[in-house]
Amino acid sequence: MSVDAYDVAEEIRTYLPGTEEIVVQYVAGYLVDEDAGDDEDSLQVTRHILESASSSSPDENENNVNSTVAIDKLLGRLGELLEDHLTKRRQSNRRGPALRKLGNVMDMSKVGAMSSTITFTEGVDLESINKGKASKVDVKKLEKQEAKLRAKIEKRSKRDLYEGSKLLESQRKQQSYADMFMKVNSLEAMASSKGKSKDIILPAIDVNFGSNRILTGASLTLAYGRRYGLIGRNGIGKSTLLRHIALREVPVPAHISILFVEQEIIGDETIAIDSVLTADVWRDHLLKEEKALNAKLSELEKENDEKRFDDAREEAEARLAEVHERLADMEAETGPARAAALLAGLGFSEEDQQRPTKSFSGGWRMRLALARALFVKPHLLLLDEPSNHIDLNALAWLEDYLQTWAGTILVVSHDRAFLDAVATDIVHQHSGRLDYYKGNFSQFYATKSERERNLRKEYEAQVAYRQHLQAFIDRWRYNANRAAQAQMKIKILEKV
Known part of the structure; x- marks a missing residue:
């Protein structure tokens, strides 16, 4: 009959019910362990353990006698239950290898096969106990669970990363500035912008940053030609709102051109002034098309007067006239002079303007990015902390230049001066909405403070009025002569 540790434990609890569970x-x-000693030693050791566990004070002789009798009965019962088990153990011990004397002295410090757990305990080697036992763990299930755990940890580590912005996606795909510019501001939209309103009126927009809601049903209203300062506490989502507008994740009309100055340009071999000139992708594209059309017309002039060449020449000349008209509208011929003036205003000398962009530090590359945006002259210019990377002289020049800006500006800045x-207007972002104030920051602060005082006074007056009504009701509710008036006051109080 097979006996396990559970059966032995039940017998001990039956004969010695007061024995501590850890001893049981x-x-x-110990008794069912195959590596223990022979049967006489095992039962004798068990007796010593149980007597020590059940021993009490010397005066309680009667209890000691009862415990000894119970232990004798228990050991007899265990001997019957474990007879087969002890017989197999005895036979196994007989088949074991005989002791032999070592021929040479063995240095135990150099033996690598020694158990690594023998020093953890005083007498039981944890490693040797479990060495010969087969594992009952399902390896495939264990690998599957570990794979799930790794995936969960990786997902948790990436949970806080913002993956929703198309700007980050474009950077990961190595999308060029020109491609991104033309995607946001197409030539067709520029051509159709004449005579259309440049005001932005969006009555209800929602903006999210990952799983966080930045704006909920907010009204975005930007009048063309006004300069708006966007303010709010740190982390409220001001830069996120600018990115959404720049990438048209907020439904800004397509004929309104947008440019966002957020980060420094990437340095390369392009000289500074050429970097500014190529920033206007429309101008650069039209100049290249003009050059290609002139070359095509030159080739057609050399051909005979066949009708198909005449048609091609007329088509090329018509397109060239359209290109010239667009270039004239954007004052393309004054491009180099305007670019040089912008760079000079931001602190670039004539020598600096001929240096490659990779030779400039991060702060100067940020100035280059600002000069590029000012050169393009978009309908809506978005600036994020433009005063952080320029000195006082350049800052004074920038302030004067922006005051004459013909388009709309939305700027995030912590510089109150x-x-x-x-700023001609202030947009206060808070509590998932946008509040608008006329005037600069100082006027906003005064207006906001006055508005808060008026709201507080209005609230206090309303509270006082409610208290007056409640006092009248409490006094005259049960008076027969005033009951009607009290009921009328109750109705007024419910509406307040």
Whole structure:
């Protein structure tokens, strides 16, 4: 009959019900262990353990006698239950290898096969106990669970990363500035912008940053020609709102051109002034098309007067006239002079303007990015902390330049003096909405403070009025002469 530790433990609890559970578990495991000593030694050791566990004070002789009798009965019962088990153990011990004397002295410090767990305990080697036992763990299930755990940890580590912005996606795909510019501001939209309103009126927009809601049903209203300062506490989502507008994730009309100055340009061999000139992708594209059309017309002039060549010449000349008209509208011929003036205003000398962009530091590359945006002259210019990377002289020049800006500006800045000099309106972002104030930052602060005082006074007056009504009701509700008036006051109080 097969006996396990559970059966032995039940016998101990039956004969010695007061024995501590830890002693019961230890004795049960010891008796069924195949690596223990022979049967006489095992039962004798068990007796010593149980007598020590059940011993009490010397005066309680009667209890000691009862415990000894119970232990004798228990050992007899265990001997019957474990007879087959002890017989197999005895036979196994007989087949074991005989002791032999070592021929040479063995240095135990150099033996690598010694158990690594023998020093953890005083007498039980944890490693040797489990060495010969087969594992019951399903390896495939274990690998599957570990794979799930790794995937969960990786997902958790990436949970806080913002993956929704198309700007980040474009950077990962190595999308060029020109491709991104033409995607956001197409030539067809530029051609159709004449005579159309440049105001932006969006009555209800929602903006998310990952799983966080930045704006909910907010009204975005930007009048053309006004300069708006966007303010709010740190982390409220001001830069996120600018990115959404720049990439038309907010439904800005397609005929309104947008440019966002957020980060420094990537340095390369392009000289500074050429970097500014190529920033206007429309101008650069039209100049290249003009050059190609002139070359095509030159080739057609050399051909005979066949009708198909005449048609091609007329088509090329018509397209060339359209290109010239667009270039004239954007004052393309004044491009080099305007670019040089912008760079000079931001602190670039004539020598600096001929240096490659990779030779400039991060702060100067940020100035280059700002000069590129000012050169393009978009309908809506978005600036994020433009005063952070320029000195006082360049800052004063920038303030004067933006004051004459013909289009719309939306700028995020913590520089109150800069907002006072540039902003004509303030947009306060808070609580998932946008509030608008006329004037610069100082006027906004005064207006906001006055508005808060008026709201507080209005609230206090309303509270006082409610208290007056409640006092009248409490006093005259049960008075027969005033009951009708009290009921009328109750109705008024419910509406307040």
